[in-house]
Amino acid sequence: MRQAHVHRLAMRAPDDVSGLSAAIEAGRIAPAGIVGILGKTEGNGCVNDFTRAFAVRALTDALRPHLGDDALARVSMVMSGGTEGALSPHMLVLERRESAASSPSPALAVGSARSPDLPFEHLGRRPQALMVADAVRAAMADAGLDDPADVHFVQIKCPLLTAGRVRDAEARGQTVATRDTLKSMGLSRGASALGVAIALGEIEAARVTDDVIGRDTTLWSGRASTSGGVELLDHEVVVLGMSAAWTGPLVVDHAVMADQIDVEPVRAALGRLDLGGFGQIPAGDRGRLVALLAKAEAGTSGTLRACATPCSTTPTSRRPATRGPSWPARWPASSAMRRSSCPAAPNTRGRTAAARWRSSRSARRPIHPAHLPHSKARSLHDGSCSGVRGAGQARDRSRDHRHDQDLRLARRAWRRVDHVRPGSFHALLGENGAGKSTLVKCIMGFYQPTRGTVLVDGKETDIANPKIARDLGIGMVYQHFTLVPSLTATENLVIARAHVPAVIDWKTEKKALDALFDRMPFRVPLDVPVSSLAAGEKQKLEILKQLYLDQKFLILDEPTSVLTPGEADEILGLLRTMTDAGDLTILMISHKFREVTAFADEFTVLRRGQRVAAA
Structure with missing residues (x-):
């Protein structure tokens, strides 16, 4: 009979596989029996969360000596981000072995499967749900589970859209469910969840059409858990259930x-x-x-x-x-x-x-x-x-407890971050929960440090609220969009000013905006509602807004999270040119080391609220 084993292993970082390697070395885990690895990586959980792929690569390298070059194909590695410092990274290793013992009652059964690669035009649509349903049935067969009622948990890892994948589909004459890579996360996960529901008989397959995915909340699965990522093209499926054919x-x-x-x-x-x-x-x-x-x-x-x-x-x-x-x-x-x-x-x-x-x-x-x-x-x-x-x-x-903790961390961090040189491009690095975002919110006046002082141009300054920060020429591009979706790009830029006349001369305003855009290497549509813009265009508009407001000290909180590498280089290159000319000072929070090494000339690293490195 088969017997399931579950091993919970701590990780110090997304690529820390020392716990897995030690367990294999000690004989507690047999690599050939590993069915799946479920992990939390403390990444941001978004489309650009590199920690997931980072963890998968480290796990693959650790298993390759035991399983060969097909280690990635043999083991479902479902890495999920989004813990935001609320818990330590960890992995759950699901293993099965043959056992001579028998069990008087049903025991945990574990199975896995992979789907074929998903055509990009099918993402977020009915064909994706049907593909996932087939993969779930295959995972059930792998676990020896014939009755859907015996299934208690289905973990799915599904692919997401990138700008390149959208272009690939359109080059083949196909359309995609969305050109917004961020929205593809909800559509892909939603279609995958409905695929689980179809396989388990929770809903009828005929009810799942393109127009209900992501919209009709009367369709659901009580046993699906879905996670998305750009690090794969197919679907990974792990099924947990109860079976009399298993022991343990x-x-x-x-x-x-x-x-x-x-x-x-x-x-x-x-x-x-x-x-x-x-x-x-x-x-x-x-x-x-x-x-x-x-x-x-x-x-x-x-x-x-x-x-x-x-x-x-x-x-x-x-x-x-x-x-x-x-x-x-x-x-x-x-x-x-x-x-x-x-x-x-x-x-x-x-x-x-x-x-x-x-x-x-x-x-x-x-x-x-x-x-x-x-x-x-x-x-x-x-x-x-x-x-x-x-x-x-x-x-x-x-949520609540983390908020208090971030304040404490930020206070320690604030004492140690000494200086951002005028005209510099300064990168602020650190793991989730290190105090980066709360530190810059102290600078912006959202939080008040309990110790230390803020000096602007060498003068001690009490920044009690964001209005004071704005008046000092300090602006911030946040992780999440602050634009008004129903207004046009032009209207969003104009109303962002501190003083707006009761009657706006739109002809004059548009001329001023055209003059600004003439100096930019990129443009965004000015006369359409922001809600119709792609995520990358919205992020460009957020950065343009701060330049339009003529802020001289610009804080960027992961500004390229929804941009393609080309778009990121375009924007950061412009900002670096402005800092080199002495027109701007940048403080950028980032997890992307390529961008930091390419554009930043100074950096500070925070860990657990304290500065641990700077250059």
Whole structure:
């Protein structure tokens, strides 16, 4: 019989595979049995998140001596970013081995599969969902799971669009679902989630058409977790379920949550796993929890619960119109396990948590759409694994607590960042959570440092708010767009000024803008709503806005995150020319070392709120 093993390994950085190598060296992991590796890399989770590919390359190099050159093809490596410093990078290694032992009850089963390469014109459309459905069925067959009801968790890694992939499709006479590479993330993940739902019988395939993907939130999967990346062209699929053909101490269950703080379904799932699902897990049982995997989508309502209007999200899941999350949240993947000594059982009120687990597997089916939850939580458990991260702990580490921590880090960082030379192009580097963004927000007046002083042109200055910073000639291009979508580019530029007349002479304004654009190596459409611009054009407009406002000290927070390399070089080259001429001073936060080495003449590195290097 086959037996599943789950290994949770810490990582100091996205390319840190020392834990995996040590486990292989010690014989705790057999490389030939590795089915998949699920990892969190602490990247920004966006289209340009290089940490995912960085981790995949390091893992491939570590496994190549054992598996040969096809290591990447044999092992599903699903790396996900977006933890934003809320937890340490880590990986979950899923392994299976042959075992002579038998199990009196079903045990954890693990399978994986890959789809063919996805034609770029199919991304975010019905053909992608059908391709994923076929891959999920193949992964189920690999795990020996015949009944979709036995599947509890499906992890998908799906491809995304890049500017080059869009051009490739259009050169072949094809159209793509979107030319916005950022929007391709939601469409690809949404189509993939619906593919899982088709394979598991949660929805009928006929209901999935091009026009519902990314729009119709009544279509959802209660067991899909999707992650996107530009580092692959196909889909990687990992399936976890329960099978009587497998043996071992590990069992898995799942629940669907209404929102990020809906802990009751999690408690119920833990109860079915005989882990004390009501209240906290008893201290003696906490070491049995090996992994908790959760996935959440951000809502648009601005409230966590009791939304006044229906809330929308990607079709990874759906929630009722009266409930929805508020903050953008990516829940961390964690783990948990226990010895499977109980047969499956139904979820019947009035019974103990263990009895509900024992009576029937029907309790583990997805919640009916009438009670549709927003987030999906799954857990594994075992008698020997240590290290627990419950859903409540994951939530507490996400938004509110991190805000306070960033302030503390920034205060330490602020004492050590001494000088940005006039006319320089200064790069600010550091891992997520190092204090970079909060440091520049101190400069902009959003936060107030508790110690130290801010000197502008050698004079001590109290920057109490962003208006003061603007009046001092300090501008900032943020990670997220600050443009008004319904206004044109011209209107966005004009209203950004500190003083705008009651009656605007648009003819004069447009002449001034034309004069500005004549000095630029690029242009953006001025007379169309910003909502119709591509992500790269919006980012160019954000930078042009600061130049239009004649700000002399410009802070850039990852300014090229949605730009192609050519566009990035074009913009940064212009800014470097202006700094060389003494017209501008740049402080740029970046994770792209190529851009830093090509354009910056000075840099500072922060780590855990302190300066650790500078040049």
